[in-house]
Amino acid sequence: MTEATAGYLSIRDVNKVYGGQHGEATTALKSITLEVKQGEFLAILGPSGCGKSTLLQIVAGLINSTAGEVVLNGKAVTAPPPEMVYLFQQYSKSLLPWRTVEQNVALVFESRGMKKREIEERCGEYLGMVGLAGFRKHYPWQLSGGMQQRVAIARALAAQPRVLLLDEPFSAVDALTRIELQSLVLDLWARQGLTILLITHDVDEAVFMADRIAVLSSRPSTVEMVVDTDLPRPRDAMGTRELPRFLQLRHELVEHLLHRQNAGRVDA
Amino acid sequence: MSIAASLTSGELTVKSPVRRKLFGDLARTRLSGAILIALLLLLWEVSAARGWIVSDNWPRFSAVLVAAYRGLLSGELAEILGSTLYRMLAGYAAGCILGVLFGLVLGSNRVLDWIIRPLIEIQRTLPSPAIIPPLILFLGVDDTLKIFIIMLAVFPPVFVNTYGGVRGLDETLLLTAKTFGLSRFDTLRKIVLPATLPAMTAGMRIALSLALIMAVIGEMISGASGVGNYLMSMQYAMRADSMYAAVICLAASGYILNRVFLRLERAALHWHHSMQAE
Ligand SMILES: Nc1ncnc2c1ncn2[C@@H]1O[C@H](COP(=O)(O)OP(=O)(O)OP(=O)(O)O)[C@@H](O)[C@H]1O
Ligand SMILES: [Mg+2]
Numbered sequence: 001m002t003e004a005t006a007g008y009l010s011i012r013d014v015n016k017v018y019g020g021q022h023g024e025a026t027t028a029l030k031s032i033t034l035e036v037k038q039g040e041f042l043a044i045l046g047p048s049g050c051g052k053s054t055l056l057q058i059v060a061g062l063i064n065s066t067a068g069e070v071v072l073n074g075k076a077v078t079a080p081p082p083e084m085v086y087l088f089q090q091y092s093k094s095l096l097p098w099r100t101v102e103q104n105v106a107l108v109f110e111s112r113g114m115k116k117r118e119i120e121e122r123c124g125e126y127l128g129m130v131g132l133a134g135f136r137k138h139y140p141w142q143l144s145g146g147m148q149q150r151v152a153i154a155r156a157l158a159a160q161p162r163v164l165l166l167d168e169p170f171s172a173v174d175a176l177t178r179i180e181l182q183s184l185v186l187d188l189w190a191r192q193g194l195t196i197l198l199i200t201h202d203v204d205e206a207v208f209m210a211d212r213i214a215v216l217s218s219r220p221s222t223v224e225m226v227v228d229t230d231l232p233r234p235r236d237a238m239g240t241r242e243l244p245r246f247l248q249l250r251h252e253l254v255e256h257l258l259h260r261q262n263a264g265r266v267d268a
Numbered sequence: 269m270s271i272a273a274s275l276t277s278g279e280l281t282v283k284s285p286v287r288r289k290l291f292g293d294l295a296r297t298r299l300s301g302a303i304l305i306a307l308l309l310l311l312w313e314v315s316a317a318r319g320w321i322v323s324d325n326w327p328r329f330s331a332v333l334v335a336a337y338r339g340l341l342s343g344e345l346a347e348i349l350g351s352t353l354y355r356m357l358a359g360y361a362a363g364c365i366l367g368v369l370f371g372l373v374l375g376s377n378r379v380l381d382w383i384i385r386p387l388i389e390i391q392r393t394l395p396s397p398a399i400i401p402p403l404i405l406f407l408g409v410d411d412t413l414k415i416f417i418i419m420l421a422v423f424p425p426v427f428v429n430t431y432g433g434v435r436g437l438d439e440t441l442l443l444t445a446k447t448f449g450l451s452r453f454d455t456l457r458k459i460v461l462p463a464t465l466p467a468m469t470a471g472m473r474i475a476l477s478l479a480l481i482m483a484v485i486g487e488m489i490s491g492a493s494g495v496g497n498y499l500m501s502m503q504y505a506m507r508a509d510s511m512y513a514a515v516i517c518l519a520a521s522g523y524i525l526n527r528v529f530l531r532l533e534r535a536a537l538h539w540h541h542s543m544q545a546e
Contacts, residue, residue, distance in 0.1 A: 057443070080449060084447075085447055111449070111450065111454055
C-alpha cells in the first residue's frame with residue numbers, strides 16, 4: 001500500500017440539479033464534500049436513487065456539477081482526466097459488442113501509437129490478471145455477466161489509471177462471483193497502488209473492502225457520516241468477515257440505515 | 269368385420285402424421301417458395317401454348333427465355349441492363365454516402381440539425397418522380413439527371429435510419445469513449461459508426477429496391493438507353509417477348525443485388541443480435 005497523502009482528491013460542496021425543461025427539476029445532490037487520500041479505498045453507501053452514480057460521474061469529469069468543484073492533484077476536474085477511469089454500473093452496455101474481448105481492451109491502447117504486437121501482448125497481460133486469458137477471441141455477448149464485468153475491469157486497468165471509480169461493480173453478479181471479484185479488485189488495488197472510490201448499497205461489501213465508508217442520505221443527498229473501518233489488511237474473504245470489528249461495524253451501519261428508513265416513513 | 273374396421277382406423281392414425289410431417293418439412297424449406305414460382309411460370313407456359321389466352325402480347329414463357337438468352341448473348345440486352353445497373357449503383361452509392369454523412373452529422377450536432385433538417389423533411393416527403401420534369405430543365409436528360417434522381421430517392425431512408433441510430437445511441441457508450449479519453453474523431457469512427465451500422469444497413473436495404481425502381485422510371489421518362497427505355501420501345505414495337513425478357517432480367521438483377529446485399533450485411537453485422545436468430 002502506498003503512503004496515504006492528504007488532499008489528493010477533493011470533492012467540495014458539489015451540488016447537482018437535473019434540468020426541469022420537460023418536467024420537474026430534480027436536486028440529486030444537495031452538497032457533497034469528501035476528501036480522499038492517495039492510495040485510499042473509499043466506499044460510498046447510499047440508498048437507491050440518492051445520486052451515487054451522479055456523484056461519481058461528476059468526479060470522473062463525465063458530467064458537470066451545478067455548483068462546487070472536484071480537484072484532483074491540485075487541478076480542477078472539468079473533463080475526464082487521463083489518470084482516472086470510471087467503471088460503469090451498466091457494464092454490459094459499456095462493452096463494444098462488435099469487438100472481441102481482446103479488442104475491447106485494445107480500445108485504450110489504440111490511440112497511443114503502439115504496435116499491433118505490443119497491443120496484443122498488453123491485452124493478454126490484463127486479461128490474464130482477471131483470469132480471462134482463454135477468452136480473448138470471444139465476443140462480450142458470448143460471456144456470462146461476471147465474465148463481462150471482468151472484461152470491463154481489465155479494460156479499466158489497461159488504461160493504467162491512478163484513480164478507479166467503481167459504480168456498483170458487483171451488483172449484477174451472483175454471490176460467489178461477487179466474493180471472487182471483490183478479492184480480485186482488492187488484490188489489484190494493493191498491487192497497483194490505486195486510489196479507489198467504490199459505490200455500493202451493500203453494507204457487507206463496503207465494510208469488507210474499504211478503508212473508509214461515506215454514508216449518503218437519501219435525495220437530495222448530503223454526506224451523513226464517514227467511518228473508518230480499521231480492519232487489518234490484506235483482507236480475507238472468510239476471515240475478515242468473522243472479525244468482531246467487522247460484525248460490529250456492519251451492525252452499526254445496518255442499524256443506522258434501518259433507523260433512517262423508518263424515520264423517513266414516519267415523516268412521509 | 270370389427271377386426272377390419274379396427275385395422276383401418278389404426279392404419280389411418282399411423283399414416284397421417286407421417287404425411288403431415290412430409291408436407292410440413294417441405295413447406296418449411298426455401299424450396300416451397302421456388303415451387304410456387306415454378307408453378308406460376310408453368311401456368312404461363314401452358315396458357316400460351318394451349319391457347320387459353322390468345323394474344324400477341326402473351327408469348328410463351330419459353331419464348332421469353334429464348335429472347336432473353338439471345339439478347340444477353342448478342343450483348344444487346346446485356347448492354348442495356350448494364351447501363352441501367354451502372355446508373356443505379358452510382359446513384360445508390362451517392363445517396364448512401366450522403367445519407368450516412370448527413371445522418372451522422374445532424375444526429376450528433378444540434379445546431380446543424382435545426383438548420384438543415386427542415387429542408388430534408390420537405391425533400392423526403394416529395395415523391396421523387398414528381399421532380400423529374402423540372403430537373404430535366406437543369407440537368408438535361410443524360411446520366412447526370414438519372415443518377416441524381418436515384419440519389420434523391422436513396423437518400424431519405426438511409427438518412428432517416430442513420431439519424432435515428434445516432435439519436436438512439438446508448439449514452440453509456442458515449443461516456444465510455446469519454447472516460448477512456450477517445451478523441452471526437454475516434455469516438456465517431458470506433459463507437460458511433462459501428463453502433464449505428466445496423467440502423468444504416470436497414471435503411472440501405474430499403475433504398476436498394478428504391479434505387480432500381482427510380483432507375484427504370486427515370487429511363488422511361490427520359491433518355492435513350494437502359495431497361496426502362498427499352499421496355500417502352502419494345503412496347504411500341506409490339507415485341508412482347510423482348511419486353512418480357514427485359515422484365516425478367518431486371519427481376520433477376522434485383523434479386524441478385526438483394527442477395528449480395530444481405531450477404532455483405534451479414535458479414536458486417538455478424539456480432540449483432542439480429543444476425544444470430546438463425
Ligand atoms: N440524466 C438525468 N436527467 C434527469 N434526472 C436524472 C438523470 N440522471 C439521474 N437523474 C435523477 O437523479 C437522481 C439520482 O440518480 P443516480 O443515477 O445518480 O442515482 P443512484 O444513487 O446511482 O441510484 P442507483 O442506486 O439506483 O444506481 C435520480 O432521482 C434520478 O431520477
Ligand atoms: Mg447508480
